[in-house]
Amino acid sequence: MPLPMHVQARSRAGLLLTLAITAALAGCNSLDGAAHRVANAITPYKIDVVQGNFVSKEQVQALQPGMSRQQIRDILGTPLMTSIFHADRWEYVFTIKRPDVDPQVRKLTVFFDGDRFVRAEGDEMPSEAEFVASLKGMKGTPKVPQLEATEAQLAKFPTRKSPADAADADANLPPAASSYPPLESRY
Numbered sequence: 507m508p509l510p511m512h513v514q515a516r517s518r519a520g521l522l523l524t525l526a527i528t529a530a531l532a533g534c535n536s537l538d539g540a541a542h543r544v545a546n547a548i549t550p551y552k553i554d555v556v557q558g559n560f561v562s563k564e565q566v567q568a569l570q571p572g573m574s575r576q577q578i579r580d581i582l583g584t585p586l587m588t589s590i591f592h593a594d595r596w597e598y599v600f601t602i603k604r605p606d607v608d609p610q611v612r613k614l615t616v617f618f619d620g621d622r623f624v625r626a627e628g629d630e631m632p633s634e635a636e637f638v639a640s641l642k643g644m645k646g647t648p649k650v651p652q653l654e655a656t657e658a659q660l661a662k663f664p665t666r667k668s669p670a671d672a673a674d675a676d677a678n679l680p681p682a683a684s685s686y687p688p689l690e691s692r693y
Contacts, residue, residue, distance in 0.1 A: 552605035559583045559598045561614050563631045569616075573623040578616060586614070594618050598628075610640075 513687070515635035555639035561582055568581050579585075632640065634653070634693040 530682055554605075556601070557602040558586050558600040560600045560637065561598050561612065561631055562637065563633045566614065566626060566631050569623060571623060571625070575618060575621050575623075582614075583615070603666050 545549075559582065563579055569578065581599055586599045587597035594617060596616045596618075598616065600612045601609060603609045610633060612629045614631065615627055616626045617624045
C-alpha cells in the first residue's frame with residue numbers, strides 16, 4: 507500500500523534538510539573540523555575549588571606550647587584529619603585549585619602531649635594579606651579587612667566594670683523570689 511502524499515512530502519523535506527546541513531558542514535572542510543570550531547567557541551565555566559582549612563602565618567604564630575586542644579581548635583578551626591592511631595596529632599590541609607594555575611597545597615601538623623600543645627610542623631604559611639593578594643578572579647585590588655579595633659571603635663562600647671562596681675550594681679536589684687508558682691495546675 508503506497509504512503510499518503512503528506513507523509514511522502516514530510517519525508518522528502520526531512521531528507522532535504524539533512525542533506526543541506528551535511529553540505530554546509532562539508533563546506534567547512536570536514537565534520538571533525540567544524541566540531542572542533544564549535545567546541546572551541548563554547549567553553550564551560552570553570553570554578554575555583556577550595557578544600558580544607560586555610561591556616562595563616564598569624565594563626566601559627568598565635569600558638570603557644572601548653573595550650574589546650576580546645577584553644578588550638580579556637581585558633582585554627584576543626585582539623586581536617588584526625589586519626590585514632592595517632593591521637594597525639596592533628597592534620598590541617600588546605601588545597602585550592604584554579605583553572606590554568608598550579609594547585610596550591612599547604613599542610614600543617616599540630617602535635618600534642620595528652621591535652622597540651624607541644625609543637626607545629628608544616629609548610630610555610632602565607633599571611634592573610636599575602637593569601638588575599640594571591641587570589642585571582644577578584645576584581646580590582648583586594649582589600650584586606652582590618653583585624654584589630656581602633657581606639658575610636660572601642661570607645662563606642664561601655665568599659666568592663668570592676669568586681670566592686672558589679673557588686674554595687676547587684677545591691678540595687680530587688681531580691682530574688684523565694685517561691686515560685688507551680689509549673690502545672692492542680693486541677
